[in-house]
Amino acid sequence: MVRVTVPATTANIGPGFDCLGIALSLYNAIEVEETDQGLIIEVEGRDREKIETNENNLIYQSMLKTFERVDYRPKGLKIKQYNNIPMARGLGSSAACIVGGVVAANKLAGNPLKKDEVLQIAVEIEGHPDNVTPALLGGVVVSHHEKGKTNYVRFPVKEVLNFIVAIPETELSTKASRGVLPQTVPFKDAVANVGKSSLLVAALMSGELDKISSALEDRLHQPYRISLMDSLNNIFIEAGKKGINQLFLSGAGPSIVYLTWDQGEKEKEEQFYQLVASMPEEWNIKVLKGDNIGTK
Ligand SMILES: Nc1ncnc2c1ncn2[C@@H]1O[C@H](COP(=O)(O)OP(=O)(O)OP(=O)(O)O)[C@@H](O)[C@H]1O
Numbered sequence: 001m002v003r004v005t006v007p008a009t010t011a012n013i014g015p016g017f018d019c020l021g022i023a024l025s026l027y028n029a030i031e032v033e034e035t036d037q038g039l040i041i042e043v044e045g046r047d048r049e050k051i052e053t054n055e056n057n058l059i060y061q062s063m064l065k066t067f068e069r070v071d072y073r074p075k076g077l078k079i080k081q082y083n084n085i086p087m088a089r090g091l092g093s094s095a096a097c098i099v100g101g102v103v104a105a106n107k108l109a110g111n112p113l114k115k116d117e118v119l120q121i122a123v124e125i126e127g128h129p130d131n132v133t134p135a136l137l138g139g140v141v142v143s144h145h146e147k148g149k150t151n152y153v154r155f156p157v158k159e160v161l162n163f164i165v166a167i168p169e170t171e172l173s174t175k176a177s178r179g180v181l182p183q184t185v186p187f188k189d190a191v192a193n194v195g196k197s198s199l200l201v202a203a204l205m206s207g208e209l210d211k212i213s214s215a216l217e218d219r220l221h222q223p224y225r226i227s228l229m230d231s232l233n234n235i236f237i238e239a240g241k242k243g244i245n246q247l248f249l250s251g252a253g254p255s256i257v258y259l260t261w262d263q264g265e266k267e268k269e270e271q272f273y274q275l276v277a278s279m280p281e282e283w284n285i286k287v288l289k290g291d292n293i294g295t296k
């Protein structure tokens with residue numbers, strides 16, 4: 001029996017659209033074993049009622065693609081999922097399934113694939129690299145996929161960083177959230193994002209955390225996405241008025257991350273909690289750390 005744990009991930013981190021992601025201390029686990037025949041899929045934990053337990057299951061599909069790639073044919077499979085990452089909230093639930101499935105299948109086949117080959121299959125399935133790269137590798141990953149190849153640089157996420165994640169009950173699929181993005185943007189907005197995402201990566205890598213606040217502004221996707229949910233709009237506007245600037249939409253949303261590192265921020269953190277609690281929907285808050293291990 002093979003057991004794989006995969007971290008949640010938060011992608012984009014504001015301006016790093018489709019190219020920046022960080023692994024977080026919230027995990028899904030998958031247990032897989034070969035059987036004599038058939039397919040059994042059991043699911044425990046979050047959102048279990050929304051998950052297909054037949055051949056359409058995303059973990060199974062990811063395993064199948066991997067087995068085909070390495071020419072391995074198990075007679076039957078039993079898959080057990082233990083889910084803590086909420087689906088369709090911007091925390092990389094599908095990425096965790098895809099990476100977990102590919103890694104588990106590779107292990108059952110005797111590990112014929114190297115890590116970068118595992119990553120390649122995961123990116124092909126997910127369609128963008130910014131969740132699956134930190135899910136597999138842990139840490140902060142800057143990635144770009146073109147001409148069938150994913151180039152990336154990975155570095156550790158600083159221990160001092162806290163990721164206060166506000167998760168609404170409302171779901172927002174990545175597909176729907178990508179559907180509201182513009183085909184073109186003003187040149188000045190593109191230039192601003194290049195500058196901000198470059199500054200953000202440099203600050204996260206060097207530890208010059210005081211540079212992060214001004215580097216989190218995004219003009220390519222957040223302005224269009226936060227209009228999808230009144231509370232998202234209200235939280236960003238009200239937080240800005242209170243000088244709470246280290247907020248970003250987690251991946252395609254709707255979860256929001258408040259990035260903190262300074263013990264002196266306690267009052268602002270309390271104001272953030274109160275702001276989220278004042279929203280009409282049910283929001284759940286998790287205080288997470290970065291994960292530097294990735295998939296185990
Ligand atoms: N834990 C899971 N178990 C099985 N299938 C899943 C799981 N999470 C996601 N999926 C599959 O992936 C599809 C997309 O999932 P989801 O809506 O979570 O998208 P996503 O891109 O991962 O967004 P997010 O990052 O918000 O989770 C789902 O419709 C489902 O088929």
Ligand SMILES: N[C@@H](CCO)C(=O)O
Pocket residue numbers: 011012017018019090091092128130131174177178221250251252
């Ligand atoms: N970069 C992707 C992240 C999805 O989690 C998006 O924003 O659509």
